[in-house]
Structure formats: structure tokens, C-alpha cells
Amino acid sequence: MIKFGTGGWRAVIGEDFTKSNVQLLTTAIAKKMTDEGRTEKGFVIGYDRRFLSDTAACWAAEAMAGRGIPCRVIHRESPTPLVMFTVQQEGLPYGMTITASHNPAVYNGIKVFMDGGRDADELLTSELERYVLNTDESEIKTVPFEEGLANGAIQLIDPMNQYIDSIIRSVNMGAIRSAGLKVVLDPMYGVSRTALQMILMTARCDVDVIHERHDALFGGRLPAPNDKTLTGLISYVKEKHCGLGIATDGDADRLGVIDDQGNFLHPNKILVLLYYYLMKYKGWHGAAVRNLATTHMVDRIAEDFREVCYEVPVGFKYVSAKMAETNAIIGGESSGGLTVRGHIQGKDGIYAASLLVEMIAVTGRKLSEIYREITDRYGTCEMIESDYRFGQQEKERVTKILLRDKLLPEFPFLIEKVSYLDGCKVYFKNGGWVIARFSGTEPLLRVFCEMPTLEDAENVGNILKNYLSLGQDS
Numbered sequence: 001m002i003k004f005g006t007g008g009w010r011a012v013i014g015e016d017f018t019k020s021n022v023q024l025l026t027t028a029i030a031k032k033m034t035d036e037g038r039t040e041k042g043f044v045i046g047y048d049r050r051f052l053s054d055t056a057a058c059w060a061a062e063a064m065a066g067r068g069i070p071c072r073v074i075h076r077e078s079p080t081p082l083v084m085f086t087v088q089q090e091g092l093p094y095g096m097t098i099t100a101s102h103n104p105a106v107y108n109g110i111k112v113f114m115d116g117g118r119d120a121d122e123l124l125t126s127e128l129e130r131y132v133l134n135t136d137e138s139e140i141k142t143v144p145f146e147e148g149l150a151n152g153a154i155q156l157i158d159p160m161n162q163y164i165d166s167i168i169r170s171v172n173m174g175a176i177r178s179a180g181l182k183v184v185l186d187p188m189y190g191v192s193r194t195a196l197q198m199i200l201m202t203a204r205c206d207v208d209v210i211h212e213r214h215d216a217l218f219g220g221r222l223p224a225p226n227d228k229t230l231t232g233l234i235s236y237v238k239e240k241h242c243g244l245g246i247a248t249d250g251d252a253d254r255l256g257v258i259d260d261q262g263n264f265l266h267p268n269k270i271l272v273l274l275y276y277y278l279m280k281y282k283g284w285h286g287a288a289v290r291n292l293a294t295t296h297m298v299d300r301i302a303e304d305f306r307e308v309c310y311e312v313p314v315g316f317k318y319v320s321a322k323m324a325e326t327n328a329i330i331g332g333e334s335s336g337g338l339t340v341r342g343h344i345q346g347k348d349g350i351y352a353a354s355l356l357v358e359m360i361a362v363t364g365r366k367l368s369e370i371y372r373e374i375t376d377r378y379g380t381c382e383m384i385e386s387d388y389r390f391g392q393q394e395k396e397r398v399t400k401i402l403l404r405d406k407l408l409p410e411f412p413f414l415i416e417k418v419s420y421l422d423g424c425k426v427y428f429k430n431g432g433w434v435i436a437r438f439s440g441t442e443p444l445l446r447v448f449c450e451m452p453t454l455e456d457a458e459n460v461g462n463i464l465k466n467y468l469s470l471g472q473d474s
């Protein structure tokens with residue numbers, strides 16, 4: 001069974017992530033390309049450093065070549081944004097990368113990209129699911145990898161330099177060069193090191209790297225940058241007196257930042273800082289796009305600059321589609337992904353980190369100082385996030401209460417409106433909000449709440465948790 005979630009298809013290795021499913025999905029894509037008459041330019045495949053990712057990339061290439069579609073495989077493990085960049089640059093109709101992003105090590109998966117290098121939108125993923133259902137395993141035709149390489153049906157490519165050059169061209173390298181920053185990178189055993197180290201060292205930063213060896217178990221932690229998983233980076237920043245710590249998730253499309261004091265900077269703050277920086281310091285104008293579980297501080301900044309902030313469901317495919325529609329200058333999510341107009345149409349931790357370093361260099365100020373300037377102007381927002389594991393029965397129970405019967409607890413704040421666009425989101429009249437939604441990437445119910453004070457956010461989050469009789473925060 002192949003079902004796409006918030007960010008691609010993800011499955012437990014050996015359970016659903018199997019050779020036959022990888023080749024089934026690839027065959028489905030190939031059939032769709034053939035039906036659309038879009039096979040000529042071919043297809044690109046990338047892979048990250050997870051267990052089986054490189055092997056699965058070969059399986060996919062064999063199945064794509066077996067359908068007579070020219071197939072390029074990036075010659076070594078790559079950041080997801082590099083694969084998206086390649087789809088965009090080469091004008092390809094589709095591409096894929098083998099990754100399960102930030103999921104636990106037992107998972108692997110496939111992210112599919114469409115023209116322009118965007119994440120496959122809902123229309124495409126539902127069509128692909130339909131194609132998969134209508135594809136029989138006997139339709140999988142393969143060309144052995146080595147044979148494909150020898151006869152040119154499969155080609156190994158190395159687009160890394162163009163990608164790095166395009167980032168170098170779009171950030172103020174001169175300013176970074178003058179700032180003489182000491183930066184420590186934490187790729188979380190994933191794939192960002194080559195690109196990020198190259199960009200920052202070209203800008204003459206003093207760069208240290210931790211957690212860079214290949215470890216398909218990600219050091220026993222989740223390859224998702226947050227305050228709990230980045231304790232090693234936090235200690236390193238403090239001990240070695242670094243100006244900044246930068247982490248990326250397993251496939252490098254998300255970013256996590258540690259400031260010079262060793263504090264974890266929530267992705268909400270990174271998005272807010274960069275939007276503010278682009279408008280206030282770089283003189284850009286334009287809308288912002290955020291998902292509905294991301295800070296509304298972005299809206300306050302947009303309003304102040306007479307711009308609009310658009311809200312979309314969780315999933316970067318929605319963010320990039322809205323950015324394209326509105327020509328927004330930035331789009332991001334509280335889970336740590338963002339992109340900026342002019343760069344690729346998907347989230348990119350490497351690019352976002354480079355822009356953040358530029359911001360520190362250009363302003364000559366600490367991240368905490370710039371953020372204080374923002375809260376002095378727009379007030380404070382505090383967000384709490386809790387994830388709850390559930391079984392099938394639990395899922396049905398919560399779905400009934402919240403999404404079918406649309407019941408809500410009594411809150412100590414006046415409600416402005418309730419939305420069921422993605423889970424259930426309650427907007428309060430004081431600007432705060434709380435959302436409960438099922439993750440599309442993991443078996444979790446996510447409860448996020450943002451209020452002017454942390455105390456209120458915790459209180460509202462607890463009211464919803466108790467009302468839904470949720471267990472321990474996982």
C-alpha cells in the first residue's frame with residue numbers, strides 16, 4: 001500500500017519500504033510520464049544517507065530505465081534541495097529522492113518532485129496513488145543498473161557545484177567574509193555537510209563540523225533538529241565559543257539554529273527574523289506564507305509592512321504553491337523548513353542557513369538582539385508543541401470528538417473562529433490559537449498552542465489535552 005503523507009511516501013523498512021514497492025511507485029511515475037508524453041527530458045533520482053537509500057535509488061533507476069525513460073542518478077548522497085534544484089534547472093517534469101527526512105531510522109521513503117522542482121502537490125500524489133493501484137507487479141520492467149550505465153540509459157550526474165554556486169550568487173558573501181564568524185555545523189549524520197561547509201568556508205567562516213560520519217542510526221536520535229536532539233551542538237557552541245551553531249535534518253531541507261549563547265532558536269523565530277530582515281534591511285517587498293501551525297508573528301510583521309501573510313495547511317507543497325500564486329518573498333513552517341523567492345520552490349536548510357549567516361554579518365548584531373527589536377515592535381508570542389502517540393482506536397475516538405462532532409472544551413479566552421482546514425484550529429480573540437492535528441509523517445497527534453505568554457499557552461494546551469484524555473507527551 002503506497003500512500004503519500006505530508007512530505008512524500010514514508011514506510012518502515014522491510015514492512016512497506018521494499019524493493020517491489022520502490023519499483024512499483026517508480027513504474028507508476030514512468031507510466032504517468034508516458035501517458036503525458038513527457039518522457040523525453042528524462043527523470044532524476046537522488047538519495048540521502050539512510051539505510052538502503054543508495055540501493056533503493058538503484059532499484060528506482062532500474063525500473064525507470066526499464067520503461068525506456070532516460071534516468072539520471074546523482075552520483076552520491078545528496079541534500080533533498082539539491083534534487084529539487086536539479087529538477088528545476090534541467091526543466092524536468094518529475095524527479096525523486098530516496099529519504100524519510102526526519103523520521104526514525106527504521107523508516108525510509110520517497111519524495112516526488114514536479115516541474116519547477118516543487119514538492120508533488122495533492123493532485124499529483126493522488127494520481128500517483130491511483131496509478132500505483134492500477135499497476136501490477138508484472139508491469140515492472142528493469143534494466144540492470146550496470147547495464148543501464150554502460151548503454152547510457154542510466155547516467156550518473158554531479159550537480160552540486162551549480163547548486164552551491166547559485167546559493168553563493170544569491171547571498172552577500174562579501175558581508176559574511178568581513179564578519180569573521182566561527183560556525184559549527186551539525187548535519188545530524190545526514191547530507192548537508194559538503195554544501196554548507198563549502199559555502200561558509202568560501203565566505204571565510206571558521207567552520208567546525210560534528211556528527212558528520214555515516215551513521216544510519218543517526219547516533220540513536222531522531223534526525224530532526226530541536227532543543228532535545230541538539231544537546232551536542234549546544235555544548236559545542238558554548239565550549240568552543242562559536243558565534244553560531246547550524247543543524248540540518250536527515251535530508252537537509254530543515255534547519256535548526258543555536259545562537260552564540262547556546263540557546264536553541266525555534267524555527268518560528270528563524271522565519272520571523274528572515275522575513276523581517278528581507279523587508280527591513282534588504283528593502284524587499286512582498287507577502288509571506290506560513291502553515292497553520294506556525295507563529296502568527298509573521299502576520300504582524302506583514303501587516304506592519306502593508307503586506308499579507310497567507311495561511312495554508314501543513315506541508316511544504318501548500319507553502320510553495322501559495323508562494324508561486326502570490327509571488328510571496330518567504331514561506332516557512334514551524335517544523336523548520338523555509339525558502340525565499342528566487343531560490344528553489346521547496347524548503348532548503350542549506351540556503352536558509354546561508355541567509356541567516358548573511359543576516360548576522362550584515363546587521364552586525366546577535367540573533368537575540370534582532371529578535372528583541374521585533375518583540376519590542378510587535379509584542380511577544382509563545383508557542384508550545386506536544387506530540388501524542390496513539391493507536392487506531394485512539395485515533396478514531398479523537399477524530400470523532402474533534403473533527404466529526406466538532407466538540408470543544410471551555411477555554412478561558414474568547415473564541416474568534418474555528419477552522420477544520422487541517423485538524424481543528426481554534427483562533428482566540430487575543431491573537432492566540434491552538435491546533436490539534438494528526439501528523440502526516442508519523443503516527444502522532446500534534447497539539448500546538450501560541451499565546452502572548454508561555455503560561456497561557458501551556459494552560460490552553462493542557463485544557464485541550466485533558467479534554468481529549470491524551471496520554472504522555474512523546
Ligand SMILES: O=P(O)(O)OC[C@H]1O[C@H](O)[C@H](O)[C@@H](O)[C@@H]1O
Nearest residue numbers: 006007315316333335439440441
Ligand atoms: O506535522 P507533519 O504532518 O508530520 O508534518 C511535518 C513536516 O513534515 C515534512 O517535513 C513536510 O515536508 C513538512 O512540510 C511538514 O511541515
